[in-house]
Amino acid sequence: MNIPNFYVEPAHYPVDSEELRYVRNAVFVEEQNIPPEIEFDELDRQCHHVLARDLEGRPIGTGRLSPDGKIGRLAVLPGWRKQGVGGSLLRAIIDKARSLGLTTVHANAQVTALAFYRKFAFAQEGDEFIEAGIPHLTMRLKLRPVDKPPRPALKLRSPSVPAARLASIEATLQSTVQLIAESRRQLCIYSRDLEYSLYGQSEVVEALKQFALRSRGESVQIIIQDPAKLRGRSHPLLDLAQKLASFFLIRTPLEEEDLQYPSAFVINDRDGYLFRLAGNRFEGHWSPNLPARNRQLREEFERVWQRSRPCSEFRALGW
The missing domain is CATH 3.30.870.10 (Endonuclease Chain A)
Known part of the structure; x- marks a missing residue:
């Protein structure tokens, strides 16, 4: 069995913002030369974020889901690529979207990442466009509704027990x-x-x-x-x-x-x-x-x- 040497957890932006910014600065600002004023925006506070960490708790990857179902800021530090981190982040975001009742999610994917999104059944939508100086395509995924279990019969609450x-x-x-x-x-x-x-x-x-x-x-x-x-x-x-x-x-x-x-x-x-x-x-x-x-x-x-x-x-x- 191949045991992963990282884990993914929900991130709370007011608490985890420094670690989210650390990964995104390393990947998008330093590696891809995206201006910080474009990379870090006001939408961050409205999004659901996920954070991948190594076994020592250090941040190694991020991603976010906007209220309208847009997946973005998906980033993995160079030393952790091709180890399943990106896929785990994307699965966590998709699961979150389904739990929120969203019927689709979409991403403005860099053209170099199209194969990654297609592996998760995303379909291309529209023509290529330039964003932050990099060619992108919109990729969209229809979500399977969450299976709702049968509603159990109402159970009477057990009587309180005095302290x-x-x-x-x-x-x-x-x-x-x-x-x-x-x-x-x-x-x-x-x-x-x-x-x-x-x-x-x-x-x-x-x-x-x-x-x-x-x-x-x-x-x-x-x-x-x-x-x-x-x-x-x-x-x-x-x-x-x-x-x-x-x-x-x-x-x-x-x-x-x-x-x-x-x-x-x-x-x-x-x-x-x-x-x-x-x-x-x-x-x-x-x-x-x-x-x-x-x-x-x-x-x-x-x-x-x-x-x-x-x-x-x-x-x-x-x-």
């Missing part, structure tokens, strides 16, 4: 394992430094492994406030995350406000949560099903996640 207090590491460990085991497709962890006495325990690591094996298409999202404390130290959860790199997404905050957040928590997609007031202690409260508290913590997690950077320190083997 219970946690007063020991043993109780916190047991509750964390239960939250992981009851997750369906997504789990979020907010932690100071992946506290070894909790996340390094075999029960938690095994529960996460089993979750990864049974889950389809989603992920464990982890925010680590202080990854420097983990550098050079062995950690079973990070070992698992490296083996299942596409399943574990790890970020670290950039904003001082987020870095100083004192608490830690875990939430799943079954309305369960576990909250610790101080990230270096294990007293707190939890419930396997308390929607209001779960929603509050999910909003907090999403707010920090969107303005955090990928934690590339843990992508390279042998970190």
Whole structure:
């Protein structure tokens, strides 16, 4: 089996703009002599972006999808070409377009890249034209509609479970394992430094492994406030995350406000949560099903996640 030595993920422009610009500047501005004022435009903020990274988290390729279905700024650094990076980026953009309900996508393709687009069933449309001093052709692809599964019968929501207090590491460990085991497709962890006495325990690591094996298409999202404390130290959860790199997404905050957040928590997609007031202690409260508290913590997690950077320190083997 040929295992790729890169991965592709959605990019959040306010957070990832420097890395997107790094690749596009290298390919379009420096290599192809396209003026920066043409390459970087206001449309960037309105587009959906994807970013390819090597296993150390460094950017190696980009692409974007505009609101009207135009694919553009598809670029791969020279040392990574002919290794499937461009195809992976294009597939990710097409999948995004289908998920948005678009029926077609199109691209102004450089004539030297026509074979690449035709490999993905794009068809030529119209005559050749010049854009940024380079010959182009419009290529268009009709999208197959997303297959909608039969709508399941409405299930009654399970009754809420009042929060219970946690007063020991043993109780916190047991509750964390239960939250992981009851997750369906997504789990979020907010932690100071992946506290070894909790996340390094075999029960938690095994529960996460089993979750990864049974889950389809989603992920464990982890925010680590202080990854420097983990550098050079062995950690079973990070070992698992490296083996299942596409399943574990790890970020670290950039904003001082987020870095100083004192608490830690875990939430799943079954309305369960576990909250610790101080990230270096294990007293707190939890419930396997308390929607209001779960929603509050999910909003907090999403707010920090969107303005955090990928934690590339843990992508390279042998970190």
